[in-house]
Amino acid sequence: MNIADVQVVSILPQMIMLAAALAVFLADLVWKDRKGIGLLALAGALAAFAAAAGMLAGSGAPTFQHMAAADRFALVISLVVSAAAVLALLISLDYVVRVELPAGEYYGLLLLAASGMMFLGAATHLMTLFLSLEILSIALYALAGIRTTDLRSGEAAMKYFLLGAFASAFLLYGMALLYGATGSTYLAGIAAAVPQKPADPMLIGGLALLLVGFAFKVAAVPFHMWTPDVYQGAPSSVTAFMSVGAKAAGFAALVRVLVTVFPALYAWWVWPVGILAVLTMTWGNLAALAQGNVKRMLAYSSIAHAGYILVGVAAGEAGVSGVLFYLMAYALMNIGAFAVLIALERAEADAAGVELARMSGLFHRRPWLAAAMTVFMFSLAGVPPLAGFFGKLYVFSAAVRSGLMVLAIIGVINSVISAYYYLRVVARMALAGPAEEVEPARCLGLSIGTGIAALGTVLLGLYPTWLFNLVQGTLAVLFGG
Amino acid sequence: MNSAGFPLLSLIVFLPLAGALLVLVWDKRAHASIRGISLGVTLAVLALTLAAVALFRPAEAGMQWEEHLPWIPTLGISYRLGVDGFSLFLLPLTALLFVIAVLASWKPVGSDEASRSAVQGYFFWLLLLETGVLGVFLALDLVLFYVFWEAMLIPMYFLIGRWGGERRAYATVKFFIYTMAGSALMLVAILALGYFAYQSTGAWTFDWQTLRGLNLPWPAPLWLFAMFGLAFAVKVPVFPFHTWLPDAYGEAPTPVTVLLAGVLSKMGIYGFVRFGLQLFPEGLRTAAPWLAVLAIIGILYASLSALMQKDVKRVVAYSSVAHLSLVVLGVVVANAQSLAGVVMQMVSHGIYVAALFLIVGMLEERRGTRLIAEFGGLWKPAPLLGVCFLIAMLGAVGLPGLNGFVGEFLLLVGLFQSVRAYAVLGALGMILGAWYMLWTFQRIMQGPAEGRNADVPDMRGADLLVMVPLLVLIIILGVFPNLILGPAGATIDALVGQAAAVAWLP
Numbered sequence: 013m014n015i016a017d018v019q020v021v022s023i024l025p026q027m028i029m030l031a032a033a034l035a036v037f038l039a040d041l042v043w044k045d046r047k048g049i050g051l052l053a054l055a056g057a058l059a060a061f062a063a064a065a066g067m068l069a070g071s072g073a074p075t076f077q078h079m080a081a082a083d084r085f086a087l088v089i090s091l092v093v094s095a096a097a098v099l100a101l102l103i104s105l106d107y108v109v110r111v112e113l114p115a116g117e118y119y120g121l122l123l124l125a126a127s128g129m130m131f132l133g134a135a136t137h138l139m140t141l142f143l144s145l146e147i148l149s150i151a152l153y154a155l156a157g158i159r160t161t162d163l164r165s166g167e168a169a170m171k172y173f174l175l176g177a178f179a180s181a182f183l184l185y186g187m188a189l190l191y192g193a194t195g196s197t198y199l200a201g202i203a204a205a206v207p208q209k210p211a212d213p214m215l216i217g218g219l220a221l222l223l224v225g226f227a228f229k230v231a232a233v234p235f236h237m238w239t240p241d242v243y244q245g246a247p248s249s250v251t252a253f254m255s256v257g258a259k260a261a262g263f264a265a266l267v268r269v270l271v272t273v274f275p276a277l278y279a280w281w282v283w284p285v286g287i288l289a290v291l292t293m294t295w296g297n298l299a300a301l302a303q304g305n306v307k308r309m310l311a312y313s314s315i316a317h318a319g320y321i322l323v324g325v326a327a328g329e330a331g332v333s334g335v336l337f338y339l340m341a342y343a344l345m346n347i348g349a350f351a352v353l354i355a356l357e358r359a360e361a362d363a364a365g366v367e368l369a370r371m372s373g374l375f376h377r378r379p380w381l382a383a384a385m386t387v388f389m390f391s392l393a394g395v396p397p398l399a400g401f402f403g404k405l406y407v408f409s410a411a412v413r414s415g416l417m418v419l420a421i422i423g424v425i426n427s428v429i430s431a432y433y434y435l436r437v438v439a440r441m442a443l444a445g446p447a448e449e450v451e452p453a454r455c456l457g458l459s460i461g462t463g464i465a466a467l468g469t470v471l472l473g474l475y476p477t478w479l480f481n482l483v484q485g486t487l488a489v490l491f492g493g
Numbered sequence: 494m495n496s497a498g499f500p501l502l503s504l505i506v507f508l509p510l511a512g513a514l515l516v517l518v519w520d521k522r523a524h525a526s527i528r529g530i531s532l533g534v535t536l537a538v539l540a541l542t543l544a545a546v547a548l549f550r551p552a553e554a555g556m557q558w559e560e561h562l563p564w565i566p567t568l569g570i571s572y573r574l575g576v577d578g579f580s581l582f583l584l585p586l587t588a589l590l591f592v593i594a595v596l597a598s599w600k601p602v603g604s605d606e607a608s609r610s611a612v613q614g615y616f617f618w619l620l621l622l623e624t625g626v627l628g629v630f631l632a633l634d635l636v637l638f639y640v641f642w643e644a645m646l647i648p649m650y651f652l653i654g655r656w657g658g659e660r661r662a663y664a665t666v667k668f669f670i671y672t673m674a675g676s677a678l679m680l681v682a683i684l685a686l687g688y689f690a691y692q693s694t695g696a697w698t699f700d701w702q703t704l705r706g707l708n709l710p711w712p713a714p715l716w717l718f719a720m721f722g723l724a725f726a727v728k729v730p731v732f733p734f735h736t737w738l739p740d741a742y743g744e745a746p747t748p749v750t751v752l753l754a755g756v757l758s759k760m761g762i763y764g765f766v767r768f769g770l771q772l773f774p775e776g777l778r779t780a781a782p783w784l785a786v787l788a789i790i791g792i793l794y795a796s797l798s799a800l801m802q803k804d805v806k807r808v809v810a811y812s813s814v815a816h817l818s819l820v821v822l823g824v825v826v827a828n829a830q831s832l833a834g835v836v837m838q839m840v841s842h843g844i845y846v847a848a849l850f851l852i853v854g855m856l857e858e859r860r861g862t863r864l865i866a867e868f869g870g871l872w873k874p875a876p877l878l879g880v881c882f883l884i885a886m887l888g889a890v891g892l893p894g895l896n897g898f899v900g901e902f903l904l905l906v907g908l909f910q911s912v913r914a915y916a917v918l919g920a921l922g923m924i925l926g927a928w929y930m931l932w933t934f935q936r937i938m939q940g941p942a943e944g945r946n947a948d949v950p951d952m953r954g955a956d957l958l959v960m961v962p963l964l965v966l967i968i969i970l971g972v973f974p975n976l977i978l979g980p981a982g983a984t985i986d987a988l989v990g991q992a993a994a995v996a997w998l999p
Contacts, residue, residue, distance in 0.1 A: 333567075376607065390647060395673075396640040402565075405636070405680070409568060412684040413691070420684060424677035431673050435650070435666055443654045443662050445607070480567045 022075060022082035025064040025090040026130045029097070032056020033123035040116020050105045050457075053119035057097040057126065064090035064130075068482070078198055080134040085486035088336050089133030089264040093257050096343045097126040100253035102461030103351040106453060107249050111357075113158055121158070122253060125151035129261035133268075138187045138197040141265055145183070145229070148261060149176050152254050156246040164364060168245025175238040179228030186221030189214050203273040210276055219274060223284060226269075229262040230318050233291040240299075243311030244365055248357060251307070252350030255314045256343040263321055263335055271329055278328055285326040286419055293319030293426040300433050307353055307365025309433060310346070313392060316430060317342055323423050324407030327414040334406035336483035341391070341399035341472055348465030349388040352381055355452040355462070371437055373446030381452060382441045384466040389434040391469045394427040399472035406480070501548075502558050502574040505541045505584065506627045509534055509591075513620035521613040531595045531616040538623065539588035549581055551980040554987035556633065556702070564637070569687065569697030573633040578984025579766060579836060582977050583630045583759060586843045589962070590755045591623045594748035596959045597851060602746045603656040615656055622648040622752065629760050635683045635699040635768075639676070642724075642760070646672055649749075649757075657744040664737075664744035671737040675727030682720035686772075689713065705772055718776025721768050722784070728761030729817050731784070732791035742810040747854030750806070754813045754850055755843040762817065762839055765824045766832075770988065774995040781825045788825065789918045791818030796925035800932070804863045805856065808933050809849045812889065815926060816842050816901075819919050823904040826915065827992035829985065831907025836981045837974060838900025841888070844970070845897055848885035848963040852878070855956060856937070859949045865933060870942030875951040879938045881960050886934050888967040890927040896970035 020027065036053050043049060068087045075081045100122065108115055128148030135141040153176060157169025191197055193214040194205035209215060224235065231239040243251045270281060296316030303309035321338050324331035356366045356374075374382040391398035404427065408420040472479060512534030516527050550557060556575030564572045576584070598619070601609035608615075625648065628641030646669055654665035683699065689707055690698045698704070709717070727734045742750050769777045777784075792815050799811035820838050823831035855878060856871075857863050872879040888895040891902070901923060909916035942949075952960065970976065978985075 395647060396643045401640075401643075405684075406568070408681065409684045409687065409697075412681070412688050417681065417685060420681045421678065424680050425674075428670065428674045428677050432666070432670055435669060438650075439654065439662055439666065442651060443665075477563075477565050477567075480565050484567050 019076060023080055023131070023134065024067065025060045025087075025094065026080075026127050026134065028056065028060040028063055029094065029123055029127035029130060032059070033120050033127060036120040036123060037116060040120065046109050046115040047105060049115045049119055050101060050108060053123055054098065054101045054105075056123060057094055057101055060126070060130070061091065061094035061098055064094055075136065076134075078200065079137040079140045080131060081136045082134065083486065084482075085264070085268065085332070085336070086130075086134035088483055088486060089260055089339075090130045092260045092336075092339050092343050093126055093129040093133065095340070096253060096256045096260070096347060097122065099343070099347045099351075099461050099465055100249055100257075102457045102464070103252065103347070103354055104249040105457035106455035107247070107354050107357075107458075110453065111159065111247065113247060118155070118158055121151045121155045122250075125155065125254070126257060129257045132261040133264035135265060136199045136268075138191065138199070141269075142180075142184065142187065144261075145265070146180065148258060149180065149229075152250075152258060155250045155254070156242055158250070159247055162245075164245035165247065166245075168242040171238045172242045175228065179225045179235075182221050182228070183225030186218045186225060189218030189221065193218060199269065199273050206274060207276045216277070216280060219277065219281060220284075222269060223266075223281065226262055226266040227288060230259055230266065230321075231292075231315050232288045232318055232322060233295040233315065236292070236295075236315050239315055240308055240311045243314065244305070244308045248307065248350055248354045248365065251311070252347045252354075255311075255350075256339075256346050259314070259318060259321075260339045260343065263325065263339060267325055267332055267335055270325065271332060275329065282326055282328065282414075282416075285322055286416060289319050289322035289326055289419060290422050291319070292316070292322055293423060297426050297429045297433075301429065303433070304368050305365050306368055306371065306437060309368075309437075310349060310353075313430065313433070314346065316426065317346075317392075319426070320404060320407060320423055323411050323416070323419045326416055326419060327407070327410035330413045331407060331410035332486060333480070333483040334403070334410045336486065337406045337476070337479055338403035340479060340483075341403040341469070344465045344468040344472065345388045345391040345398075345400055348384060348462055348469060349392065351458060351462040351465060352385040352388070355381060355458055357453075368436065368440055371440040372444040374441040374452075376446055378452050381462070384462050385441060386438050387466045387469050389438050391473070393431040393434040395431070397473040399469045399476070402473060402476040402480075500560055501541065501545055502560055502576060502631050505538060505545065505588075506574065506624055506631060508538050508541065509620040509623035509627070513617050513624070516613060516617045516620065519613065524612040527612055527616055528595070528599060531620060532592070534620060535588065535592045535595050535623065538627075539585065539592055542584035542588040545576065545584055546581060546980070549576070549578075549980055551578070552983055554578070554983040559633070564634075568636075569690070570636045570699055571634050572637060573700060574631040575633045576631060578981035579988065580630045580763065581980060582836070582840045583756075583763065584627065586759070586840050587623070587626050587630065587756050589966075590752060590843060590847055591619070593847060593851070593959055593963065594619065594752055596955070597748040597751065597854065598746075599955060602748065604658055604661070608656050611655065614651070618648040618651045619748075622652065626752075626756055626760070630763060633701045635686065635701060635704065637699075638768075639680060639683055642676060643673070645757075649753075652749045653741060653745045656746045656749070658746075659744075660740070661744045664740040667737050668741040671734070672727055675734065676724035678720040679724040682717045685713075686717060701767075701772070709773075711775070714773040714776035715779050716776075718769055718773040718780055721764065721773070722780065725761040725764035725769065726787075728764065729758055729821060730761070730814065731787050731818060731821055732794055732814075733787070735791070735795070735814050738814060739807055739810055742813075743804065743806055747850060747857070750850045750854075751847045754810070755847040758813065758817055759839050759843060762820050762824065762835065765821065766835065766988070770824060770827060770992060774991055777825070777827075778995050785822055785825045785912075785915060788818045788822040789915065791815065792822070792919060792922035793925070796922050796929065799929045800925065803865055805865050805868075805933060805937065806850070806853045806863050808865070808929060809846065809853055812849075812926060812930065813842070813846050815922055816846075816889070819901065819904055819922060822915055822919060823907055826907055826911035827989070828907050828910055829989045830903050830910065832985050832988050832992075833978055833981075834900050834903030834905075834907055836985060837903060837977055838897075840977055841896035841900045841967075841970060844963050844966050845885050845888040845895075848881070848960060848967065849889060851959055851963070852882045852885060855952065860945060865936050868937040869946050870938070870940045871946060871949055872938045873942050874947060874949045877952040877957070878949075881952065881964060882934060882938060884964050884967060886930050888971070890930045891923055894968075894971050896967045896974075898971060899974040
């Protein structure tokens, strides 16, 4: 193998993220400044973001030995994940000090998870697919349990680990069947073999097991049981990051596999995915209705949003760009919502997250914080002209185009259900008088993070065009792999 | 841009938004200057809409002052505005009622100290609402229309929820969820239409003009109309989708009730014509008998409910449902007279219902209650209030010479030509309307003035300033209805032609 053929540049954003993670781990040995380490991590994530953005602006789609691709699809996922990492790091700067998390491990693991997510978005080989999934998962297991003094955090890590391991086993078994059926571990190789034996039971079985594994990872109903407890038990900044990043990466891999490898079997997988979408949207929203704890409510809402994204997945090739757009919009609004919760959280008493009552009268105490939360809630509910609305518009239009109008109808009905519980948060902030006198945290990083997220949510709503253009036609390159 | 080169319509739509942003960055303790900015902005918008009326070319039936900019080209979504004779007069109506609403909000609005002092937020949302409403009346791209239509819910949510009466939280959530649920399916219908366009032309588009030309396979027009119609029926509201209305109208502060009844309800009627009759004439035709039955039930049910209300605000609220149901009936039969009546009555109703709700607000302010039984004999201590109430009330019951008469008469003539039973039932609603209105007036204004009613203060300068423009319009439009029917004539003829082309009702 000629060293010149190994185009390391094609995985540059991932490598930057990985290098930053290692740098943080090393710096932690000699440097005890929590904030400083946080800023170091932030610089790394920003560099990865810049690299991904630069490569998107550039041309060409080199691949890394056909193990990972730097096509536009992968780069957009890198962009979403690194943007999520930047926001999560911004809102962590003060939080890590406040709730006394071990800085080196926290930031290092977060970057490591981010690099795994970005690799997953680029993976074009079963081995890279599995390895990157494990990198991100193991880092997230540890992050979920990083608050070692808190039982809930430990419980979250344990649950996440056990069910995550199950999911990995399903995936691995599915991959084995795929290899058995097609004789290749390259996605392109499998894709080439699929049309020759479309009804091979081993192939269908492998596909089904892969679907189950990914359904676990993206928290689709009925494979979601771990989600509420893990999301509630993990530190809020971790929840913010994993609800967005792990979702983006999981969906990226799922979409790449389904759309590039199994287009010939569309008729086989459209209905399972569609049914998953319906169950996920509906169950997530109905369960969220009953929650009085905002963090747990956002956990269920996150399940519901996975359902909307699954509508886009079910639309097949037509839905790819909608899924990417939705992931970006969701990253902004969901991390933003968690940022507001973090501002309201107090060290020990709130390990389980902020109760709805804590939001009371926030408009009177911190009008800008409350205004930002209002933007996130309306956007999550899908009210125009905010980012969340265009995400839904995009995936639902793809569904209509693929003849799945029933999914679009169930989707919009679910949006209405979700409006009820998002509005409850706004009502608490705006319409109720101040209840508890807890002064929300003031911290520059938190303010910047919340501000970027809110501004992004509004701007992406008023002028979604640039992102629409960015996510258009990423698929054309996929087939070239 | 447009043929004239000057983006008049964009200016009309976005001037209030600019005003809202200015209010937001203004010193929030400077209540007087915030009110001043809001008044200035709404007056400027009114002037612009009057300019649009003056520059409108009445002989043309099509869209005028069209603007077109690409917005989201990958999905064929664009920024398109335009005005025709049907939407023309909704612009000055909207602009005028917002001026009135700002004036009526000169005194602090709200039921507790915190909301009364939150002047900045109140005017921010009010101006934002104006952008939303004007956008709805002008948007010619279906997605843009939907964005304005839904975005309006946010200011409305806060205006009712923060500055409303005691049960405001309940009322505002009910309003929000009802309206959002009503319009959810409209989004799917819009996407489906875009896809139909994609199938026949190879490109997604949500351009209203292009979509009108599509040949939709039956029964697509019917179910698309049903999905759109549900959204409009909730907004008007048409029976049985009206249950949010008494709560929202009742709990909203007076200026917001004025806007809800005067302007927002017109969005539903506007939608039925612009996106029902004009996009899916066959769908409307097939659904017509069902819609007519609902509208007639609405007329009778709302009239009887109005008779039975103890709260004067609810009497006016139910009367509004009854009158608008008659307008919906006019859309359903869609002949020359009924459509002229629809155009006329949309403006007329907006004016007299605004005046009535303002009077209700003044009554409540003076006596601290809205229960009719608590009032009596107010004419003696407050004759000006009595006169204003009388004119507005007579305008509403359709006294010849006042504006309500023209619209209702045209509507009834149109109904009579198509289906006589509709005309008979519609006239029955008018008779009931005269009954509950006159009875309410009698119980409040006439008889002996006892206790606190004896020394109710009369209207003062500020009250008159709000009321007189509306009363003058009630009389002017009653005497010179051609001010509206003239410029709208060509458009109405074109609408009648479209309706006739699909063999309307017998």
